[in-house]
Amino acid sequence: MTTETALAAAPARSLRPASAAGRLAFGAVPVADWASLVETAIEANAFFDPAYALPVARFTRGGDATKALCAFDDKQLSGLVPVRSAWQVYRLPIPALVSHQPYTVLGSPLLSNEDAATALLDNAARSGAHLLVLHMADLDGPAMIAMRASAKRRSLAITVQDEHERAALRVPEDAEAYLRAGMGAKKLKELRRLRHRLDEEGEVVFTVARDEATILPALERFLTLEAAGWKGERGTGLAQNQGDTRYITEVALGLAPKSGIEIVELSVAGKTIAAGLVLRQQRTAMFFKIAFDEAYARYSPGVQLTVELTRHFTENPAIDFVDSCALPGHPMIDHVWRERRRVGNVLIATRPGPVAALCARLILLRGEARETAKSLLHRTRNALKTREIRK
Secondary structure, eight states: OOHHHHHHHGGGGGGGGGGOOOEGGGSOOOOHHHHHHHHHHOOOOGGGGGHHHHHHHHHSSSSGGGGGEEETTTTTTEEEEEEHHHHHHOOOOSSEEEEEEOOOOOOOOSSSSHHHHHHHHHHHHHTTTTTTEEEOOOOOSHHHHHHHHHHTTOOEEEEEEEEEEEEEEEEOOOOHHHHHHHOOOHHHHHHHHHHHHHHSSSSSEEEESSSSHHHHHHHHHHHHHHHTSSSHHTTOGGGGHHHHHHHHHHHHHHHHTOOOOEEEEEEEETTTEEEEEEEEEEEEEEEEEEEEOGGGGOOOOHHHHHHHHHHHHHTTTTTOEEEOOOTTTTTTTGGGEEEEEEEEEEEEEESSSOOOOOHHHHHHOOOOHHHHHHHHHHHHHHHHHHHHOOO
């Protein structure tokens, strides 16, 4: 598809020369140019690879509401971030765009350089937005450094919401020394003891599926394992929704030919007891999902898999950094991987004036209200449980 064709598919008010293209439907973005940007972006984000983002948009619930906010440099795609309106994300009728797509835990935009950051802000403003929200962006990454520099030059306000840290791995040269220093000799000794007990159940094998021949069978085992656990009980497993199953299958098929996905498994006597999905882009990996057989919980299968994954990355010189994609303070992985990635929702004004400040304030107030409601609900549930126990 040519750039001219892509522009013709854009909303009328965003029609501009190619150097200032605004929001486009995903199908209107030239895929070859998008894939090229992925390889050269100043910060990797596997969730914004077209092989990931396009299946999300096509098959997940509400995914088709996502558009691509683009920047072009002399007709060459130089920046991209998937966005939705503030109404679609927050149910707030305000002129703001939010980097948001299902099953995505990193909102750092794909940028070729700092000029692309400026162009994204310009194009967001041209589309009518007074605020651009980058959801769960890496606050210390090259993309945010570029966005901050661009905003600073124009005296545009930036606010950070829900800042937190999550576990990450700066791949060491010596996995055993790294694990020993982080987990401690006593914990590693206990983990080895559990591994020896697991050996008594049958041969324990760690495997990595990464090519087209092995990726789909491994994915099927992961989906089965996930559905059998707590996510299956809640009805949130990927296998429990036809659209979600189709999305992750298409992602695996699209990323496998370029080594963009790995499925790691720990098996006992040929039975998978723990598995994880790993997305790869440039020299960065995302430990995106994990599932384990709760019947083997006494052997700490999730920890065992993460330790093996640490060794795997140490033996793989193509990856320097791994994001756990975990919640802050995660009880398992925080004790295995010592580095941290600082993320947060970054609210950037696209133009000076009170409207952007009002939009940011409303989003912050909404977030505070949700946290208060969650806290009240949690306390109420605990009070009811205590009352039932006393009866």
